[in-house]
Amino acid sequence: MLDRVLFYFFAGIAVASAALMVTRRNVVHSAIFLITALLATAGIFLQLRAEFLFIVQIILYVGGIMVLFVFVIMLVNLDVALQQIQFARQKWVALIVALALAGQVGVMFWTSGKMPGQGLPVLTAVAANRLPLNSEAVAKSLFDSYLLPFEIASVLLLVAMIGAVVMAKKRA
Amino acid sequence: MLPIENYLFLSLALFIIGVIGVVTRRNVIVVLMSIELILNAVNINLVAFSRLYGDVAGQVFALFIIADAAAEAAVGLGIIIAFFPEPRNGAGGRNGFVEVVA
Amino acid sequence: MMNAALQATLEFLKLYWAPLLCGVAVVAILPLIVGYIVLVERKIMADMQARLGPMRVGPHGLLQPIADALKLLIKEDIIPENADKLVFWLAPVLSVGAGLLSLAGLAIGPAFQIAQDINIGILFVVGISALGIFGIVLGGWASNSHYSLMGALRSSAQLVSYETAAGMALVSALLFTGSLNIKSIVEAQSKEGIWFVLLAPVAFFTYLVASIAETNRAPFDLPEAESELVAGYMTEFSGFRWSLYFLAEYTNMIVVASVATTLFLGGWLRPFASVHELPGFHFLNFLDFIPTLLLVAIAAYCVVRTPKQPTRVQELFMLAVAGLCFVVALVLAAPVVLRVIKPSLREAIAPFYAGIHGGFWFIFKVSLYIYFFMWLRFTIPRYRFDQLMRLGWHFLIPLSIINVLLVGVALIVGAHFQLHGWGLLLVTTPAAIVALVAAFLILALEKQHDARQEQTAASDFYAG
Numbered sequence: 018m019l020d021r022v023l024f025y026f027f028a029g030i031a032v033a034s035a036a037l038m039v040t041r042r043n044v045v046h047s048a049i050f051l052i053t054a055l056l057a058t059a060g061i062f063l064q065l066r067a068e069f070l071f072i073v074q075i076i077l078y079v080g081g082i083m084v085l086f087v088f089v090i091m092l093v094n095l096d097v098a099l100q101q102i103q104f105a106r107q108k109w110v111a112l113i114v115a116l117a118l119a120g121q122v123g124v125m126f127w128t129s130g131k132m133p134g135q136g137l138p139v140l141t142a143v144a145a146n147r148l149p150l151n152s153e154a155v156a157k158s159l160f161d162s163y164l165l166p167f168e169i170a171s172v173l174l175l176v177a178m179i180g181a182v183v184m185a186k187k188r189a
Numbered sequence: 190m191l192p193i194e195n196y197l198f199l200s201l202a203l204f205i206i207g208v209i210g211v212v213t214r215r216n217v218i219v220v221l222m223s224i225e226l227i228l229n230a231v232n233i234n235l236v237a238f239s240r241l242y243g244d245v246a247g248q249v250f251a252l253f254i255i256a257d258a259a260a261e262a263a264v265g266l267g268i269i270i271a272f273f274p275e276p277r278n279g280a281g282g283r284n285g286f287v288e289v290v291a
Numbered sequence: 292m293m294n295a296a297l298q299a300t301l302e303f304l305k306l307y308w309a310p311l312l313c314g315v316a317v318v319a320i321l322p323l324i325v326g327y328i329v330l331v332e333r334k335i336m337a338d339m340q341a342r343l344g345p346m347r348v349g350p351h352g353l354l355q356p357i358a359d360a361l362k363l364l365i366k367e368d369i370i371p372e373n374a375d376k377l378v379f380w381l382a383p384v385l386s387v388g389a390g391l392l393s394l395a396g397l398a399i400g401p402a403f404q405i406a407q408d409i410n411i412g413i414l415f416v417v418g419i420s421a422l423g424i425f426g427i428v429l430g431g432w433a434s435n436s437h438y439s440l441m442g443a444l445r446s447s448a449q450l451v452s453y454e455t456a457a458g459m460a461l462v463s464a465l466l467f468t469g470s471l472n473i474k475s476i477v478e479a480q481s482k483e484g485i486w487f488v489l490l491a492p493v494a495f496f497t498y499l500v501a502s503i504a505e506t507n508r509a510p511f512d513l514p515e516a517e518s519e520l521v522a523g524y525m526t527e528f529s530g531f532r533w534s535l536y537f538l539a540e541y542t543n544m545i546v547v548a549s550v551a552t553t554l555f556l557g558g559w560l561r562p563f564a565s566v567h568e569l570p571g572f573h574f575l576n577f578l579d580f581i582p583t584l585l586l587v588a589i590a591a592y593c594v595v596r597t598p599k600q601p602t603r604v605q606e607l608f609m610l611a612v613a614g615l616c617f618v619v620a621l622v623l624a625a626p627v628v629l630r631v632i633k634p635s636l637r638e639a640i641a642p643f644y645a646g647i648h649g650g651f652w653f654i655f656k657v658s659l660y661i662y663f664f665m666w667l668r669f670t671i672p673r674y675r676f677d678q679l680m681r682l683g684w685h686f687l688i689p690l691s692i693i694n695v696l697l698v699g700v701a702l703i704v705g706a707h708f709q710l711h712g713w714g715l716l717l718v719t720t721p722a723a724i725v726a727l728v729a730a731f732l733i734l735a736l737e738k739q740h741d742a743r744q745e746q747t748a749a750s751d752f753y754a755g
Contacts, residue, residue, distance in 0.1 A: 018299040024191050028199045035203050035226055039210035044218055045378065045432065051222045052425065054203075058229045061199070065190065065240045068410045070248050074232075076418040077255050082225065082262045084451060087428050089266045090218060091440065104213050111212040119205040126197050142190040143243045151410050152471055154245045155252070163249050170256045177260035184267040 020064060027060035042103055044090050048083065055079050068151045196237035203230035221265050228258045313405045318391055325541040326356030332665050339669045350608035366530030371435050374527070378433035383528065383535035386426025390542035393419040397549045398473045400559045400649030402642065412473040413461065413550060420546050423539060424450050430536070431524035442523025445676055446514035449504055452683040457501035459691035463494035463698045464554045467715075477558035484565040484712040486557040493694045493723045495555045497687055499663075502547040504683065506540060509668035513676050548660040549653075556656045559649030579627045582651045586620035589613075623651060685737060690730035697722035 031054050038050035059074040105111070159167055203226055210223025232251040239247025304311070330345065330352065337344030345352030370379055396415040398404040409415055424447045431443020464487045465471065468479040480486055488495045504511040515523040525536050552558060563575045593613035600606045626644035630637055674682065701722040705715050 018295075019303060021191060022299075024195060028195070031199065032202050032206070035206040038226070039206055039214065039219070039223060043375075044216060045375070045429075047219055047222060049378065049381070049429070051225065054226060055229060058203075058233060061196075061233055062236055065196075065236050067236050067240065067248050067251075070232075070236060070251055072411050072414050072418045073252060073255060076414075076421060077259055078225075078229075080418065080421040080424065080454075081451075082259050084424055084428070084447065085262060085266055086218065086222065087425070087432075088444065088447075089270060091428075091432055091444065092270065093218070101215070103215060105215050108213045112209060115205050115209045115212065118208070119201060122201050123198070126194055126201070140241055142241050145190075148243075151245075151248075152414075155248055158245045158249050159252070162246070166253055170253055174256060174260050177263050181263045181267040184271045 023060070023064045027057045027064060030054075031057035031061065044093070045087070048087050048090055051086075052079055052083050055083065066145055066148055066151065069155045190240055193237060193241055196233060200230045200234040200237070203227075203233070217269055218266075221262065221269075225258060225262065228254055310405050310407065313403070314395060317394060317405065321391070321394070321542065322360070322538055323356070325538050325545075326360060328541055328544075328661065329359075329537075330356050332668075335662070335665050336669050339666075350605045353608075360534070363530055363534040368531065369527075369529050371527050374435045375433045378429050382426050382430030382433055383532045383539070384426075385429065386423045386539035387535045387542070389419055389422035389426065390539045390546060392422075393417075393546050394542065396473070397546065398477075398553070398558070399549075399653050400646050401474065401477075402646040403650060404473070408472065408474070410472060412471050413465070413476065413554065414471050416546060416550055417458065417461065420543060421450075421454060423543060426536070426539065427524050430528065434524070434527035436527060439524050439526050442514045442526070446507060446524055449507070449511065449514060449676075449679060449683070452680060453501040453504035453687070456497055456683060456687035456691045457505060459688070459695055460494040460497040460501060461550070461554060463491045463691070463695050466695070466698055466702055467491070473553055473558075476553055477560060480557050481560055481565050483715070485716070486555065486560075488555040488557075490715055490719050491555070491694070491698055491723070493690065493726050494698070495551070497691045497694065498551055498555065501683075501687060502551060503664060503667065504679070506543045506547055506664075508544070508664050510671040510674050511679055512668075513673055513679065544661060544664060545657065548657045548664075551660055552653060552656040556660075557652075559645075559653040561648065561652055579648070580624070582648060582655075583620045583624040583627070586616045586623065590616035590620065623647060686730060686734055689733050690726060693729050694723070694726040697726050 034050045034054035034057060038047045038054060041047045041050065055074065055078050059071050059079070062068075062074060063071040207223045207225075207227035207230060210226065211220050214220055214223070232254055235247040235251045235254075239245060239251075333355075334344040334352070345355040348354045348358045370376065393416045395405040396409055396412060396419070406415075427450070428443050428447045431439045431441075431446075434440070465476070467483065467487055467490060468476045470476070470479075483490075503509075507515055515525060525533060528536060557564070561578055563578060590613040593609045593616065597606050597609045597613075600609060626640050626647060630640050630644065698719060701715075701718040705718045708718075710717060
């Protein structure tokens, strides 16, 4: 019961914040709503007992990426942006196509399991109090099976860092 | 854990809202933020299935997606800062808009 | 449906009433505690400047925080003209919320923890307290003032820069534990018999400096210094909103001190705690009496100073404080004395001993750490902003990263030779020395490089 309350609470906040984020005129408001959407996603992770990912989402996504976004937004002149047209000319076509996509995938989820031999597996998840310790499990997996992707990710971050520094340097 | 459909629909909703944001908005920064929303929707999907199967690989994948999103946001925002130069002589200013070429 | 919801709520309350009550208590009492920490800071500042500090409101100025709180509450709420009202309201709330939420993961003693047994313990505290950055940035932006925005950007840049160094320093200490759980960290220190401050001194030093920068305390308080940017991001906030920012700052100080205490200073352990049962070291058990003796000494001092007070109210007040200290001393002495007198009750008393004495030692160490913060504030002049960033990026981050590597190597070598506890000092001390030398070398090389560049630039100037 607690699981269900938490899920609907966080899911509601996530969807509402996302919808608000996409429609605000003021970019700072959009950023704030994205922050709440990300925090709600972290809550979903916590509800799924993925504790390490919960805190990584908060530290990296909210505490790192969103701070970066907010910094850049403040360096951008907002007054001019507020007067201009916010939505592109193709907004209605885009909306229809996106909703069609949503409808297709939604129907696929809805009918899965109702047709024989198709659809999502009928599994039951392990009970919450019998799950292994999350941080230890993720760490073990990261350094055992997924060591190569881990190293490649660090090279990727190094490349991104160098790229950002190069772009920020003044032309000599 | 709730039945997997709940998480799938949540992930779908966030994904579609992100797609609408990317395709519809003209402000580059809002487009980048919508991309982050799409990545988060995918993360929810991955973690939900990881919990269903009891395999922690889904969470590790989501971790890599977060790291990747960080790198991409950094580079994307750096490009915005580099592309829209500082305003000169009181011009309109860096306003982060992608001009639609008619 | 309503019945099921009611049933579920009752079940939830039955399971979680204790943490909820502790949480409510902490949120209710924390403003009072923070108020008195501010008073203590003003008294210490006064003492270091050879004066008396607040003496007017209440005996020895002890009602000063209450007067301040009342004033802040009834002050007019001014919002700047074109400020964004939503964000202006939200910013202090974010700061305070982040600080208070991170308090939930801390453990004051083995028995006092609001959110019990979190798998990601210390990472939760550090991560949530990093959310306070938004309160600063959004507050500065919402004030619709250039100076506030600059102060906010500087402040958050500083916080972000020192977060990495602080995190790496924590990782160095976590290498000895193997777990992020707070109880496991303190138990590891108890098992090794040595606090991690001795095993990883460079990490402690890095965390000390980084935590001062994280909380915007002097000497890293340029963003909120009065002579620089008025009050930086807090300029346009008045009355209750300002007091929320203030509360957030001191709550962050408590959180950071608690994290350092847990990881480096042995948490709730008494010095030499693991020699409790070891034969041959029993003489060290006299340390059990230090809490009691300390409080009795304070009570005696109050009694001695009573005749020297100018007014009758202050005399009575001194006697009251002496009485209070004496009562607390008795409470602290009870488990220890009972244990000596009646050895049969040892098991029954153990949780009380652990709880009460653990709580005392933890609060004692946190107070020492915060006193050190205050001491630094009134001793060292401010860092300029570029000097501050240089220190963070060019010194602390390389130092902490090299330290993690070297401590890891030291641990592997120690495990190979099967060193435990105090024996690990043999490998970790050389690692610490090498890390420091390497960091200073990097700094010296950079200085050389900069000097050389300046030389070439200067010669171009004269040539051109």
